[in-house]
Amino acid sequence: MQAQQLKLFQDITLQYFAKLAPGEPPAMEEPFLQFGELAGRDFTSLVAIHSEYDGYLYLSAPRPMLRELLAVNGEPEVGEATLRDMCRELSNVLSGNASQAFGGNWEISVPFTLDHEELARHPLPPSAFVMPFQWRGARSLLVVALAPPDSSSTSIPLRGGQDVGPQIAARGAASAPAAARPRGAVVYQLKRPLAELPDNLRLRNPRMGRAFRGHRRAQLRPDRFPARPCARGARPGLRPAARLRAARRKGAHLRRIPAGARHLARRRAAAAGRLPARRPGHAAARPAAAPAATPRRRPAGW
């Protein structure tokens, strides 16, 4: 890691906040080194990096800062879900900044977010370069945590010695043995609920979002979630007009007749005397039910 790369990463991360509030740029404090547990803030946005060093870049922000970010972005609702969404947005920003600053021989993972308890449980490298900054009265931490270079080169070593998450399964990549993967390859395995998908998979219309998530789920894990055939023969992520056009191209309108049109066709056929015979199970073909022999009575005691 070069000093200019770290400086660039720091600058473009701070510029994100400066652009949101031009009159209130963030104030950088003196950096320091932390060995052992670092007191993280309420929500943390992380990106795993891999090159000559393995480690994480993360931004740990308190709730007041996330509330300010929501206010700047015009989000009226402030709750756990929206705070977490804002943290996910920050993790996407962090990922983009890391790719811009460290792109080249550094591999950047998919970003993910953790709250305070999850961060305490998540294994991180034992030493960290911490760059605190203040924005709108809230103090956040921009951290570079790297593991010693003598440790395993394909995984991020932990304090506990286990192999680290976060990973999202690529199709077929997770099943490849570790020896077959090229050195430095980053393999992602889905270890979190599918409900927590990145922002770019969530669409404005929740119905479209559900359909798209199901489609995306079938793409990511075809062994667990086989793709269901769409009734209209088109991809579920399309808008209704585009979906209809795609279905017409496939001839779906020739195979299906709406129920109302079927009923209308029967009435026209009945009027013209061309109605086919009723099927044996039809209600009109069954004999009328015989009346009950004795009238029904309420049981004693009612």
Add this chain to the structure above:
Amino acid sequence: MQHILARAGDQQAGQLDIYRVFIRINTKLLQRSGITTLRFQDDRLIEDPELQQAIAASVEKALGFPARPRSTSDE
């Protein structure tokens, strides 16, 4: 740390070099000497010989020059 910062020329490059040195040191050694947070302007006296050797070896391995021992003229 001042020696490393002076050799680097740039403050941020020097801070990163210091981080590269301390990455290689076992954090248990540091925590045993009471070092959990280290600011670059701190002035600490390390009495643990094991930690002293680890720091000297890490400086030489990470930066390629020997750690300069502190002389009485620096007092």
